[in-house]
Amino acid sequence: MKKVIVLAIFMVMSFPYVQLMAQTDAYIAKVDSDGIQRVQITAREYSFTPDHVVIRVNVPVELSVKKEAGFVPHNITLNAPETGINFSESLSTEPIIIKFTPVKTGSFAFFCNKKIPFSKSHREKGMEGLIEVRE
Numbered sequence: 001m002k003k004v005i006v007l008a009i010f011m012v013m014s015f016p017y018v019q020l021m022a023q024t025d026a027y028i029a030k031v032d033s034d035g036i037q038r039v040q041i042t043a044r045e046y047s048f049t050p051d052h053v054v055i056r057v058n059v060p061v062e063l064s065v066k067k068e069a070g071f072v073p074h075n076i077t078l079n080a081p082e083t084g085i086n087f088s089e090s091l092s093t094e095p096i097i098i099k100f101t102p103v104k105t106g107s108f109a110f111f112c113n114k115k116i117p118f119s120k121s122h123r124e125k126g127m128e129g130l131i132e133v134r135e
């Protein structure tokens, strides 16, 4: 009986942890037959899905980015010109395509730079993610 209780407590406690792990799984981009890595990203209040994207260096990328319906404006921003990644685009429910070719490896943060006065920025509320460029 004691074992059952311990197991039950363990399962209840580990459940949120497992969910958290699932959310932070990296999306690893595949290279399509035309040589382009295509990734879809969706913005919502206040997060991006996926929030961790792995791409290959020196291979062209097309990000297709949209936001869920809602009145709050959002954008997607990543300013790292030395890596070949440099954009800031307003988002709507119609996907936009952002094209670039990463020329450096490393991890670079993308985020929504919206902020209204006297409130936390969208980035502080969780609207950020990581583009990881690998060999």
Ligand SMILES: [Cu+2]
Binding pocket: 073, 074, 075, 112, 113, 114, 122, 127
């Ligand atoms: Cu936003």
